[in-house]
Amino acid sequence: MGLSVKHLLGIKELNVQDIEQIFKTADNFKQVLQRPIKKVPTLRDTTVANIFFENSTRTRLSFELAEKRLGADVVNFSASGSSVSKGETLIDTVNNILAMKVDMVVMRHSASGAPWFLANHIDASIVNAGDGTNEHPTQALLDAYSMREKLGSLKGRRIALLGDIMHSRVALSNIYCLNKLGAEVTVSGPPTLIPKHIESLGVRVEYDVKKALEWCDVANVLRIQLERQHKPLFSTLREYAMYYGVNKSMLDSIERDIVIMHPGPINRGVEINSDVADSKQSIILGQVENGVAIRMAVIYLLSGKREVVE
Ligand code: CP
Secondary structure, eight states, X not given: OOOSOSSBOOGGGOOHHHHHXXXXXXXXXHHHTTSSSOOOOTTTTOEEEEXXXXXXXXXXXXXXXXXXXXXXXXXXXXXXXXXXXXXXXXXXXXXXXXXXXXXXXXXXXXXXXXXXXXXXXXXSEEEEEEETTTBOHHHHHHHHHHHHHHHSOOTTOEEEEESOOTTOHHXXXXXXXXXXXXXXXXXXXOGGGSOTTGGGGTOEEOSOHHHHHHHXXXXXXXXXXXXXXXXXXXXXXXHHHHHHOBOHHHHHTSSSOOEEEOOSOOXXXXXXXXXXXXXXXXXXHHHHHHHHHHHHHHHHHHHTOOOOOO
């Protein structure tokens, strides 16, 4: 069995069987990652290039670890310090990297759609590690996998996505993924940070964050993306924190324990307070841990290798 796609460009292109297969494969790799030797030689004849045109901590390290734990050779490219500053195009950059006999490309780019553009011009498989405000498929997969680990099946589960929905590729990929898995999704945040007509994606809108928290089983709190906001969309960070930030007193006023998630990086004291991010209800570091197994599964399944992982 393989995936129905050659590339992982977005969750939109995956079917439910693809997602289930990624989760099942990740279960196996999660067991590998518990062993003293956290490696399998499955991709020992494969070279993967991680090409990052935008900053990253978690995604980049997680992909590199996933590739190395599958036994692949890995090369890392950052736009800063590269010949991109001399005017080299995306396709020329990638074709030069591929000329060095690279088999797979993991790419993050600030332009929405960049991985689709690249997929039309190169033969190697591409994994989208985040494109502009569009999709971040492996983040959504690790988020849904982490929710499932905590709650079991997501069918009928209530998931709230809170914060800067407008600029969040994590939000869009979460919406596609959670809808496919049968969850109910509500987005919540300031009206200026919620796209018009987002209900057409099959989600509810609730502008009162407290009500969204009372409704949900899981709250996935998203970062305020100031770097993508080219005009002011709320008055001050202090005001944002006061009206839309998730704090301990809000959680204490809810009778059930809801699960708290955040894809990172966190703006502590803005969209989420430390006493929530570091609370027992938070699975934020569990998400990061699961990210390696999910990315191992994605790369393994796209590679077409069919060695049994034991
Ligand atoms: N969650 C996430 O994409 O984090 P990084 O930007 O650090 O990769």
